[in-house]
Amino acid sequence: RPLLLALLPPLAWLVPAGLSQAAGSVRLAGGLTLGGLFPVHARGSAGQACGQLKKEQGVHRPRAMLYALAPLRAAPPERVVAVVGASASSVSIMVANVLRLFAIPQISYASTAPELSDSTRYDFFSRVVPPDSYQAQAMVDIVRALGWNYVSTLASEGNYGESGVEAFVQISREAGTPGTEGGVCIAQSIKIPREPKPGEFNKLIRRLMETPNARGIIIFANEDDIRRVLEATRQANLTGHFLWVGSDSWGAKTAPILNLEDVAMGAITILPKRASIDGFDQYFMTRSLENNRRNIWFAEFWEENFNCKLTSSHTQSDDSTRKCTGEERIGRDSTYEQEGKVQFVIDAVYAIAHALHSMHQALCPGHRGLCPAMEPTDGRTLLQYIRAVRFNGSAGTPVMFNENGDAPGRYDIFQYQVANGSVGSGGYQAVGQWAEILRLDVEALQWSGDLQDVPSSQCSLPCGPGERKKMVKGVPCCWHCEACDGYRFQVDEFTCEACPGDMRPTPNHTGCRPTPVVRLTWSSPWAAPPLLLAMLGIMATTTVVATFVLHNNTPIVRASGRELSYVLLTGIFLIYTITFLMVAEPGVAVCAARRLFLGLGTTLSYSALLTKTNRIYRIFEQGKRSVTPPPFISPTSQLVITFSLTSVQVVGVVAWLGAQPPHSVIDFEEQRTVDPEQARGVLKCDMSDLSLIGCLGYSLLLMVTCTVYAIKARGVPETFNEAKPIGFTMYTTCIIWLAFVPIFFGTAQSAEKIYIQTTTLTVSLSLSASVSLGMLYVPKTYVILFHPEQNVQKRKRSLKATSTMAAPPKGEGTEDPK
Numbered sequence: 001r002p003l004l005l006a007l008l009p010p011l012a013w014l015v016p017a018g019l020s021q022a023a024g025s026v027r028l029a030g031g032l033t034l035g036g037l038f039p040v041h042a043r044g045s046a047g048q049a050c051g052q053l054k055k056e057q058g059v060h061r062p063r064a065m066l067y068a069l070a071p072l073r074a075a076p077p078e079r080v081v082a083v084v085g086a087s088a089s090s091v092s093i094m095v096a097n098v099l100r101l102f103a104i105p106q107i108s109y110a111s112t113a114p115e116l117s118d119s120t121r122y123d124f125f126s127r128v129v130p131p132d133s134y135q136a137q138a139m140v141d142i143v144r145a146l147g148w149n150y151v152s153t154l155a156s157e158g159n160y161g162e163s164g165v166e167a168f169v170q171i172s173r174e175a176g177t178p179g180t181e182g183g184v185c186i187a188q189s190i191k192i193p194r195e196p197k198p199g200e201f202n203k204l205i206r207r208l209m210e211t212p213n214a215r216g217i218i219i220f221a222n223e224d225d226i227r228r229v230l231e232a233t234r235q236a237n238l239t240g241h242f243l244w245v246g247s248d249s250w251g252a253k254t255a256p257i258l259n260l261e262d263v264a265m266g267a268i269t270i271l272p273k274r275a276s277i278d279g280f281d282q283y284f285m286t287r288s289l290e291n292n293r294r295n296i297w298f299a300e301f302w303e304e305n306f307n308c309k310l311t312s313s314h315t316q317s318d319d320s321t322r323k324c325t326g327e328e329r330i331g332r333d334s335t336y337e338q339e340g341k342v343q344f345v346i347d348a349v350y351a352i353a354h355a356l357h358s359m360h361q362a363l364c365p366g367h368r369g370l371c372p373a374m375e376p377t378d379g380r381t382l383l384q385y386i387r388a389v390r391f392n393g394s395a396g397t398p399v400m401f402n403e404n405g406d407a408p409g410r411y412d413i414f415q416y417q418v419a420n421g422s423v424g425s426g427g428y429q430a431v432g433q434w435a436e437i438l439r440l441d442v443e444a445l446q447w448s449g450d451l452q453d454v455p456s457s458q459c460s461l462p463c464g465p466g467e468r469k470k471m472v473k474g475v476p477c478c479w480h481c482e483a484c485d486g487y488r489f490q491v492d493e494f495t496c497e498a499c500p501g502d503m504r505p506t507p508n509h510t511g512c513r514p515t516p517v518v519r520l521t522w523s524s525p526w527a528a529p530p531l532l533l534a535m536l537g538i539m540a541t542t543t544v545v546a547t548f549v550l551h552n553n554t555p556i557v558r559a560s561g562r563e564l565s566y567v568l569l570t571g572i573f574l575i576y577t578i579t580f581l582m583v584a585e586p587g588v589a590v591c592a593a594r595r596l597f598l599g600l601g602t603t604l605s606y607s608a609l610l611t612k613t614n615r616i617y618r619i620f621e622q623g624k625r626s627v628t629p630p631p632f633i634s635p636t637s638q639l640v641i642t643f644s645l646t647s648v649q650v651v652g653v654v655a656w657l658g659a660q661p662p663h664s665v666i667d668f669e670e671q672r673t674v675d676p677e678q679a680r681g682v683l684k685c686d687m688s689d690l691s692l693i694g695c696l697g698y699s700l701l702l703m704v705t706c707t708v709y710a711i712k713a714r715g716v717p718e719t720f721n722e723a724k725p726i727g728f729t730m731y732t733t734c735i736i737w738l739a740f741v742p743i744f745f746g747t748a749q750s751a752e753k754i755y756i757q758t759t760t761l762t763v764s765l766s767l768s769a770s771v772s773l774g775m776l777y778v779p780k781t782y783v784i785l786f787h788p789e790q791n792v793q794k795r796k797r798s799l800k801a802t803s804t805m806a807a808p809p810k811g812e813g814t815e816d817p818k
Helices: 056-069 089-099 132-145 159-175 200-208 223-235 278-285 298-306 342-363 379-388 528-550 555-559 562-583 588-625 635-659 689-715 723-746 753-776 778-786
Strands: 003-007 033-039 041-043 050-053 080-084 106-108 125-127 150-156 185-192 216-220 243-246 268-272 390-392 398-400 411-419 422-434 438-440 467-472 475-483 488-492 495-498 503-505 512-514 664-671 680-685
Touching (some): 050 298, 056 278, 080 342, 089 106, 089 125, 089 159, 106 342, 132 243, 132 422, 159 185, 159 216, 342 398, 467 488, 528 562, 528 753, 562 635, 588 635, 588 664, 588 723, 635 689, 680 753
Antiparallel strands (some): 041 050, 467 475, 503 512
């Protein structure tokens, strides 16, 4: 890029704008020279030294320096004491390396590379614009404010682009862990070569599309590269896909986006806080060919600006190009907008003027013109005064430098927006500012496609409630969302954990809540059938007992074995009452009663029946061999045998109660269904399925033994009128309990286990009791109540006629003969 070294008229009067002194000037007898470095032409194509004239940078900026020096009176030139410039950071670095050898201070109006903040290498360099480290911080803040966490970077090869991107990457890492809130991941970091080959920018766009979710593009590039990137984007038919965030090299310039406004729509750019200098506008618009002959490039600017050709121009023109008249006026016959760095060029000149003024006051007090202490001017001393200046610049903003020569960071944030729905009438609109803290008006932003919400630039969308991030290896901003299913809940964005055993997750799996506790209640539909059977059974048992008590001495009651009948009926009554204990709310007393009475009723019943069948069988077998009755067949003996058998159950239960006191528990595993919403805790007694069957195990053993004796006694003559009913009772009871076992254990994994098993158990108990009651005592009660004429003694058989049979004692085993 060609550079202009402007040897400006030496300074005899220092009258910088904004000087606070009352006199406003200092007379210097000698002369001082300032140098200026400005980009005038774009990079030339192959074989050409210079390209197109830069209308804004190449003309406005040099004129701004001349404008700032306009109040200063000329004198004979001397050595250069300070340099204003350069524009590009790469140029400023090269110039700074040279100027430091001669101890000449340098103040740049546009170089922002962070590398220039290194005061050990660039000790004579200062700048009135903030370094890119501030700019990078502002851009990171913008990306975070827009909710983006996955972006790519583009940088022109060189100090400005590469150091700007490096600062952005470093600050984005420090902003937060990538993938977490505040963290920003870099999808791709692409460098634009200094001398790009044909098709280089198309290749660059294809590389960016390898990560299509990274729509946000952070671009630190010169305006030529910015323009070619936008052109390649349009050629790839990707207009509206990328979301540009441009550095101050883009700023609010129209040149990079001219005729590419649709591609640049929505681009957010940043520019050091500036203001338009009204005095410069008036000054520049009055420039003409007549009053601006000293600028050797002004004639070229005139032809470019007014699209005409001067007769004295050395360039060839065709007949279609009109001739310049010289009467054209800037702003009247052409568009005009002040270039963005004009303010900083003026402030750079004023900073040197302020420093020279302060240096003259200190070294030459009361002396008019340069004193021997300032001839020649010492660059190191001047640098100290430059770093100490503090004044309000041309736009009224403070101008100052820190120990590294950097200006404070203050930026305006712009967005290129359309006006009245027309892309061609668009322009840059201020949408925020940054001065260590970002203030961004998100509601004022416009996006391609008339989107109301901020478009996303994220590798992965945020996970919903109850989902954790499963990170993609090596890409901290990319993840898959994995639901916290089952009984797990979301602890944080990366972790799912199981809820405690007594809890279940909330519907959205973001926390845990207590699991509801249920039990079999009196109003439950599952309790209705067992309770109905139990109540009917208790009523029937009570009726039978009452009938037997009222007719205690009648032949039928006496023949049925009164003592064992009452024991058997008591057991049947207890079997019915266990239903109420199984439905009652579990507690210490209820649980103790369940243990005791669950097996007591059946044990009492089957002990009595076993004693009866055993007695009949022994009498029958003894009668085959002898007329002598077998031992232990008296009522007292029968009761002793029955209670002895029952005591085994009682002793076992009492021992269990002592070894493991009863209590209620809430079982959260029993109804821990696949769907947590259906999970319930079950309030029950501390009895497992096996312990419950253990309570009934002894009774089942008695029942099987009784059945065996009933089978053996099936050939007893009809004289022994209870043998066959007892047999039918035991056969039916066995069938009931055989059906009970698969139902009870087959539903162990069911969600309705507590209801099915309790109902099955109580119904089976009530049915077995009902079979015993119905087959053994209902017929007798029916005869006693409705056919009393049959409740009489029958005629005795002679012992000779039954010589092969042994009759039981009178009133016990058989009916008496008449």
